[in-house]
Amino acid sequence: MYNSDLPTRAELPSSKQLLRSTVIAMIVATVLLVTVVLPSEYGIDPTRIGSVLGLTRMGEIKTALAAEAERDRTADVSRRVPEPTARATTSPAQAATGTEQAPWTDEMTVTLKPGEGAEVKLEMTKGATARYEWSTAGGAVNHDTHGEGANKAFISYKKGAQVERDAGELTAAFDGSHGWFWRNRSSQDVTVTIKAAGEYRSMKRVV
Numbered sequence: 001m002y003n004s005d006l007p008t009r010a011e012l013p014s015s016k017q018l019l020r021s022t023v024i025a026m027i028v029a030t031v032l033l034v035t036v037v038l039p040s041e042y043g044i045d046p047t048r049i050g051s052v053l054g055l056t057r058m059g060e061i062k063t064a065l066a067a068e069a070e071r072d073r074t075a076d077v078s079r080r081v082p083e084p085t086a087r088a089t090t091s092p093a094q095a096a097t098g099t100e101q102a103p104w105t106d107e108m109t110v111t112l113k114p115g116e117g118a119e120v121k122l123e124m125t126k127g128a129t130a131r132y133e134w135s136t137a138g139g140a141v142n143h144d145t146h147g148e149g150a151n152k153a154f155i156s157y158k159k160g161a162q163v164e165r166d167a168g169e170l171t172a173a174f175d176g177s178h179g180w181f182w183r184n185r186s187s188q189d190v191t192v193t194i195k196a197a198g199e200y201r202s203m204k205r206v207v
Contacts, residue, residue: 065161147176
């Protein structure tokens with residue numbers, strides 16, 4: 001009464017065939033892990049294939065930035081040395097006339113010795129926006145643009161390795177301090193100059 005499409009016993013794969021397919025799949029997965037995943041995600045390249053494909057450099061940058069962010073986030077608060085603050089009087093939109101951009105409200109310069117880091121933050125409320133521009137003299141830096149708030153709130157807006165300048169707008173994801181961390185990984189002093197204007201209460205160096 002019914003047509004059956006069930007395979008016969010002879011058509012089913014044997015235990016030996018299933019085992020062979022499983023072993024092949026495991027070998028393929030292992031090869032991909034060693035040649036692609038480890039180099040691109042962690043900078044580990046035992047076969048050197050990742051270097052040829054340019055994946056190892058990508059993994060090294062990811063690992064270095066993640067380690068930088070973790071060390072700086074857990075740094076001892078007692079090391080933070082506040083500097084004089086300056087209040088912003090107007091936002092860019094309020095100060096702009098016609099199509100001209102608003103003038104910069106605050107400017108700060110920090111000099112980093114080899115291996116040294118520095119952090120400059122804006123005190124902002126949720127949804128506030130600030131315009132910024134920073135550049136280096138003497139070399140490039142690793143940077144992390146991020147924010148910190150109450151109850152250990154943390155957000156990373158942008159990261160980069162060996163960068164000489166950056167500019168844009170920063171919109172606070174929550175109430176707290178939002179800004180920039182730079183690390184000099186070169187063998188000579190590097191000077192960073194940051195300019196800002198917008199909807200924030202103060203700008204100060206915290207590290």
